[in-house]
Amino acid sequence: MKKLLGLLLLLFASNTYGEIWLPSILSDNMVLQQQSNVTIWGWTTATSEEITVYGTWNNEKVTTKAFQGVWSLQLPTPKAGGTYSVIVEGHEKLELRNVLIGEVWLGSGQSNMQWTPKHGLNNAEEEIKNANYPEIRFFQVAQQISDNPQDQLKGKWEVCTPETMEKFSSVAYFFGRELHQNLGIPVGVINSSWGGTPVEVWLKKELVTQDAQLAEAAKKLNEVAWWPSNPGLAYNAMIHPITKFNIAGCIWYQGESNRVDPVSYYKSFPLMIKSWREEWGKDLPFYFVQIAPINMTTQWIRMRHM
Numbered sequence: 001m002k003k004l005l006g007l008l009l010l011l012f013a014s015n016t017y018g019e020i021w022l023p024s025i026l027s028d029n030m031v032l033q034q035q036s037n038v039t040i041w042g043w044t045t046a047t048s049e050e051i052t053v054y055g056t057w058n059n060e061k062v063t064t065k066a067f068q069g070v071w072s073l074q075l076p077t078p079k080a081g082g083t084y085s086v087i088v089e090g091h092e093k094l095e096l097r098n099v100l101i102g103e104v105w106l107g108s109g110q111s112n113m114q115w116t117p118k119h120g121l122n123n124a125e126e127e128i129k130n131a132n133y134p135e136i137r138f139f140q141v142a143q144q145i146s147d148n149p150q151d152q153l154k155g156k157w158e159v160c161t162p163e164t165m166e167k168f169s170s171v172a173y174f175f176g177r178e179l180h181q182n183l184g185i186p187v188g189v190i191n192s193s194w195g196g197t198p199v200e201v202w203l204k205k206e207l208v209t210q211d212a213q214l215a216e217a218a219k220k221l222n223e224v225a226w227w228p229s230n231p232g233l234a235y236n237a238m239i240h241p242i243t244k245f246n247i248a249g250c251i252w253y254q255g256e257s258n259r260v261d262p263v264s265y266y267k268s269f270p271l272m273i274k275s276w277r278e279e280w281g282k283d284l285p286f287y288f289v290q291i292a293p294i295n296m297t298t299q300w301i302r303m304r305h306m
Contacts, residue, residue: 031188080185102186107172109254111195131165205232217264249285
């Protein structure tokens, strides 16, 4: 009898204190890619549980079963619009509010992508003051490193206001604004960048270490206290956790830190594009900026004409 009572108490405690949770990229204020199947995923403390998800744009429920506490499903999205909610139901109910449907883009690279309006933007005061775009949303990925691919990262979706824009990537903001103004639909911009980083840190480690040319080039990278330089460290912590999140494409602004071996960049950068496309499972458009000629040494010239 005592054993049965103990078991019942354990089950009661499990149901009472159980939890369903989501990755930070799935949160209030997010933008989901329009007219696609977006992945909604997360975790649960329940051993085996049925999870149901639906969007208020049609209230059509999609159901899956958690396996060892992990669950994932595909949720169809309509044409651009909003606002909506996304509801997740299991032994508890979660509601993601103020959700828009539109175009989602990822911005990445080094300092030129990271820099905010405070880093010397022309007409910064006026641009910040006018940055009231409720249908543009920002997600700033926190700068972290990891030796192994992570499932979670730090960050949250925020509505574009003067207060949020002045802390966000200038390049990513203007790109998002251009899309929003020309397409007339909501736009979500994810910024996952880190000033000074070489391309190797944004690649899977094994893609670098298993290639003799790239492994040798990685050895030439300077160790710097303010940013990572070892292969895979930024990818594991800042890219891998969001590869399930459906996006329309990528913008990239980087190259300066690889000028010590520009020839290897001809291989490593296209390899990064290819590997990211494979991770997202789609032929993502990938727009990149040719780095500015700070000086006209051979290294800079060769990097500019990559």
